[in-house]
Amino acid sequence: MKVVNIFEEGTFSDKAMKKNLVHDSPYFRIINFNFRAGQELPIHSHELEGELSIQVLEGEGEYLAKDRTLPARAGDILVCAIEESHGIRAVTDMRVLVTIAPPI
Template sequence: MKMINLFEEGSFNEIAFKTLLVHDSENFKILNFNFKAGQDLPVHSHDIDGEVSIVVLEGTGVFLAADDKTLPARPGDVLVCPIKTPHGVRATTDMRVLVTIAPPI
């Protein structure tokens, strides 16, 4: 068993978003991304089978998709999609998200 407090462990950086590896196993990977306002994880995809979930813990922004489409991203919102589907995140305010990838990459 392992416990991490993301609000204590995860930090922010003015230059680039910060990543904290929360968990990594053969079954899934959990990452915490902390974005300062205006930072983003550009739209991307992975050519493998699997799924990704992105949970907004704090702050606001948008989930990014193909063809410049966006969806609002507020605390409590969860985006789930195949990892082959183009996805990304842009922060409007300082923003913390929790990303789960299964199986891990």
């Protein structure tokens, strides 16, 4: 058992989004991404079976999909198949928590 406070450990970078590995196991992976306004994780997909979630903890932005964008605000969580195209763009500074199962 462990406790990680991503608000204390997760940092921001003006150059590019900041990626912080929170947890990694054979069952799932948790990653904290911190974005400055205007930064993004481009649309991408993975040729694997499984699911992921992208939860906005702080800030506002947009979930990115192949053919649309969806609002992404604090408290919102996107759930999709890993093989489905996904990404996120920050409108304001954002903290995001991504969970991937099984881990890639």
